[in-house]
Amino acid sequence: MWQQLYAELKDNNFMVIAVAEESRGAEHARQWIEAAKSDYWQLIDAEHRLEDLYNLVNVPQAIWIDEQGRIARPPENAGSTDHFRRMDLKTRTMSPEDQAARLAAREAYLQAVRDWVRTGKHALPADAARVNLPKVTPDIAEARARFRLGVWLRAHDRAAEGDRQMAEASKLHPDSWSLWRQAADLDQVGKASGPEFWARVQALGDKAYYPPPKL
């Protein structure tokens, strides 16, 4: 997904780390990673550790980190849009206008990354970066622990109990699409994009699935 960007910018002291939030582990992610033919780091995060550390809620989200290891931009949706919500579910296609708008939004995001790498533009000063960092609440902290336990239980033949813990995790952290969709995928590959997913997306109403980054 980021290979072209990386190829353009790697000589500018730049690196991409793509992290698979994949409770099923490396083998489940392998085909996409190999197809990407990327030169940057492709890492496997079976415990959703990155989501825990950075308080993430969906994929793809990106964090921009500067040369001193500081957060230049806190977690943001990485160039995706909500146009998919208007997709024709029968034909699985978007209108040409939506497709074009979606592409334009992605290109604008990639351009922002290029500008940042080349000139430092779009890096947020400390106060602005902090304001945009969502807080981890005690409920979110509990959700993480329940999710962790749930995944373990499922992987060790205690699916019903595991699912119960993961469902509780989603109740405690309803904003997290990752917790919900990973749990659904563990139940059945593909379920995370099935009818329950679409119902949950519809229930958002006016709220964004992929909030646009404030660039």
Place this chain on the structure above:
Amino acid sequence: MTKVLTPTAEHDVAARDGLWMSPKDAETATGWTLKPEGMCRADACVPLPASALKPNEVDVAAFWTKLGGPVIASDQKDVWALGAPADERNAALDGLEAPDFTLPDLDGKPRSLSQLRGKKVFLATWASW
């Protein structure tokens, strides 16, 4: 044996009555060391109530709760998840230092964010679901 799942690892310890275990196992499982002042890690110490201590035993569930972290047990009480306290996560992020992590690539080779100090890093998540 009791399995303890922490944010960064999993450990098998000999525990009874929940998470009562030896100070040695407590240190292995949590990264905190029992001292006269309480459970300590680097400069920080969390005092423990007398009810959380017995000769050569410490109640890790009580300690972790005192730390402010979630403690979740399986139905059979054989597997426990200790989550990071919300305060710890917020303090780390509020300092705006990107939290370090080590994760394996497809070949199992561990890679750490801190190895890339000196470069701008674009850190992006994805999933097949």
